[in-house]
Amino acid sequence: MAGTLTFLLISSLLQGALCGTFNVTMPQNINVLRGSCVTIPCSFDVESKFENNLDDTCKACWSDSTSFKSENAKLKPTKEMTGDLTKKDCTTTFNNANLLKSTKYYLRLECDNTLKYTFTKAGVDISFIDDPPLPTLTPSTLEVEEGASVSLTCSAPAPCWSHPPALTWSPNLGQSQETLQENQDKTKVRTSVMSFTASHLHHGNKISCTAVYQKQDGSPDVTAEASLTPDISYSPKNITVSVRPSGPVPENSNVSLTCSTNANPAVRNYTWYRADGDQETFIGTGTSLNIKVFRDRRTFFCKAGNEIGDGRSSSIQIDVQYSPKNITVSVSPSGPVPENSNVSLTCSTNANPAVWNYTWYRADGDQETFIGTGTSLNIKVSRDRRTFFCKAENEIGVGRSSSIQIDVQYSPENITVSVSPSGPVPENSNVSLTCSSNANPAVWNYTWYRADGDQETFIGTGTSLNIQCLQRQTDIFL
Known part of the structure; x- marks a missing residue:
């Protein structure tokens, strides 16, 4: 990972020399988060004749001067703070960065023998910062089609190896896996990879990764956040139909239907259909459609399509209101009845809104005689009074049945x-x-x-x- 992307802001080149001579390898520059610990990756080599002098008595010292000895060293790490010097590992962790100051530090190696050497050809410049840099998101932009498998990588420098930053995703869209990786210059970064399947629900919604750094001096934690806004291509979703005017409309009224949807890219084709039972009849195109509605032609839906695919709305049934239609009278018992029998007349009709008033009449030649109200009516029939009809009324109007003549036998x-x-x-x-x-x-x-x-x-x-x-x-x- 490039040095410019790490928290330590280390140059891309390391200092060092060939083996067999005195040389040291460490970053040229380190920016230290104030109040936090820091680890300086470091390795060295000595002249061949001193190889056997590397033993447990060796100590590492750091100073901002090239002319110093262990006695006047400003920083004397303990063995717990350094790597294994017998293996030429001089990596040093300062848990209290307050011991450091913004300057250049050099390493001196001193053993209880003839091996004593200050590495003056290479040092590390220490600088303090108050805020951590932003994490790095890879890829930096996300443009995929719905259903694609996506892996986002969030990387944040880990300046202190014992306390790497904690990485969290918002929202957490799937499984994530964290690792502590090493850069070419031996510095480390905390990496989290989140894998998920792209959905239209992710489109335009920010995805962020937050790095939380815990300080060692007791001061509050500090955070840094990186984010991206995904561009997810998807076929039309949430397709709905709206009607204007809304609410009930009289039969033969003109209404305007509008099809609405979410889609990326934008919908390029709207088509309209009327549902006639199991049949679908094409009736037009366009976002909106003006139509005349009838009581038996009032169910509609739309389809929307873009480059990704097509979608269909649910069917919408318009509340078409009309006066009573198809009014009929039924008789119980049906068939011939004896004179002076009791029969029940029932009036049936189609109407919207529902019928609120039924009235009954007996037809006596050209005369119409009112005989009662209600959906059903019980009457006694005679051979000269056997022709009847009903009227049904709702808020829209009134309708009348055909006359029914009861077969009265005598x-x-x-x-x-x-x-x-x-x-x-x-x-x-x-x-x-x-x-x-x-x-x-x-x-x-x-x-x-x-x-x-x-x-x-x-x-x-x-x-x-x-x-x-x-x-x-x-x-x-x-």
Whole structure:
């Protein structure tokens, strides 16, 4: 990772020389967060003849002067603060950075033998800062299509290896994994990789990574944040239809439908459909559409498409209001009923809003007689009062059913006999007798009789009867 991206702001080149001679490798520059600890990565080499002098008696000292000895060294780290000098590791951690000042420091190696050397050809410039630099996000911009797998990397310098910064993601969109990585110059950075699947919900919403640095001098923690705003391409989502005017509208009214959606890139095509049961009928294009609505054509939806894909809205049903239609009367019991029976009449209709008033009438020729109210009506029927209809009324208007005639049945009544020729006839003349009657159902049997005093003699059947009149055969009845 580039030195300019680290908290230590270290130059990209390290100081050092070939093995076999006295040389030291360390960063040229380190910016130290005030009140925090700091680790100086350091390694060295000695002349070959001093290799055997590297033992447990060796000590590392730091000073801002090239001409110093251990006696006048300003910084004398303990063994716990340094690496293993016998392995040429002079890495030093200062838990109390207040011991340092903004200047250049040099390393001196002193052992309880002939090995004593100040590395004057290379030093580290120490500078103090009050605020940490921003973490680094990789990639710095995010432009992907919905459904793509995304990995974001957040890196923050770890100036003190024992107390690296804590990294948090906001929002936390998936699994994250943290590591402590080493740069080319041996400095370290804290890295967190968050992996997730891109969603349209992420589009335009800031994703940030925050580094929290804990100070060792007891002062409050300090934070630094880096963020990006993802650009997620996705097909139309949350497609809705709005109607103007809103609320109920009268049948045959003109309304305006508007299709709304979220999409990236923008929608390039809107299409409109009318839902007729299971059928979908194309009716137009455009963000908005003006239409005339009917009670049986009031369900609509739209489709929206962009370069990524298409989406469809839910169906919207417009509240189309109309006066009562298709008004019918049903009778219970159905079919023929005896005269003077009780029957129940029921009025049915389609209406929006619902019918609030039903009225019943009996049709007496050209006269209409009001007989009651309500959806159903119980009445007694007779053969001359058997035709009925109903009216249904809502806020929009009134409608009337067709008249229904109940089949009222009754036995033969008003039975009469007519003679042809009428008037007096000569003895032994032939005459025709005709029987007439009112009945429902129709008469299916006529029988004729001659009355002989108290005697009744059967003489024939049928609506009409031809007989010869004798002087003593004058009384005929049906």
